[in-house]
């Protein structure tokens with residue numbers, strides 16, 4: 001008898017019926033001269049023990065009946081048949097496989113040849129902006145789990161709570177920030193991106209999932225040259241764009257130019273770590289990663305922000321320093 005059938009049987013039996021069923025089975029087997037319970041009895045025994053249904057059953061005469069003392073051979077379940085041991089074994093196998101997979105990749109990365117010394121300098125990194133047109137269709141599905149595991153939703157929320165007034169978001173991608181703009185604080189939202197395919201996803205998302213009261217406009221436009229006059233916006237936002245700009249300094253300068261004096265430039269980015277062993281891994285894998293994902297994940301984001309002349313007001317680092325939360329202002333705002 002299959003275990004699922006036994007389960008069903010058990011679920012419909014009272015304790016007394018179950019005790020009787022077990023005794024009857026044993027008697028039948030003893031008559032046949034069987035010395036060992038067959039598999040189905042063993043499984044039934046196992047399930048009954050597991051559910052603890054027959055701990056104090058009653059027989060026909062009303063006496064207490066303990067099936068464990070009923071006649072029949074004692075069952076010694078093998079180690080691997082016990083459910084808790086099966087769970088333990090499956091868990092152990094899972095840990096072993098994850099550890100082997102991780103070890104293989106660590107070995108692969110650290111045994112890779114040394115990259116050129118200027119590998120983290122954007123001036124020496126090939127532009128990969130066109131990659132986003134290719135990956136736009138699957139972009140959200142591809143990064144959704146990573147973002148979830150890294151808790152990036154709360155990081156987006158934390159930086160975007162500073163957004164207010166008229167807001168420009170450059171490299172808006174597929175619109176992953178829509179949900180975090182507060183209609184009570186944001187009067188107007190302008191989203192730009194160089195990739196029309198990425199913006200198409202953003203537009204579709206805006207129409208279906210994130211209809212807000214905030215008037216929103218989308219433009220295909222490079223962050224390196226923004227089509228607005230100086231000081232046009234109260235807040236300028238970029239999340240995970242600096243890694244992919246062909247000229248991040250030009251883009252940051254443009255963001256500062258279109259931001260009002262005293263306005264905020266909000267950046268949530270990823271790049272170099274605080275730890276050299278992580279930077280070594282980022283450098284060795286940077287070219288392959290950029291070719292697949294369009295982003296150079298080994299850039300010194302804070303250094304670039306300072307080099308572009310922005311005043312950094314607040315910084316936080318997460319994930320061994322590879323995720324940057326930066327609140328900045330256009331250069332000279334503090335003294336303005």
Ligand SMILES: C[S@@+](CC[C@H](N)C(=O)[O-])C[C@H]1O[C@@H](n2cnc3c(N)ncnc32)[C@H](O)[C@@H]1O
Pocket residue numbers: 129132170171172173174175176177192193194195198221222223224238239240241244245246295
């Ligand atoms: C890693 S994605 C980030 C998307 C989005 N900001 C987010 O947080 O999910 C980088 C985006 O930057 C855009 N991008 C790359 N170079 C750009 C440029 N020069 N100007 C504007 N957008 C650019 C890409 O098309 C892509 O949508």
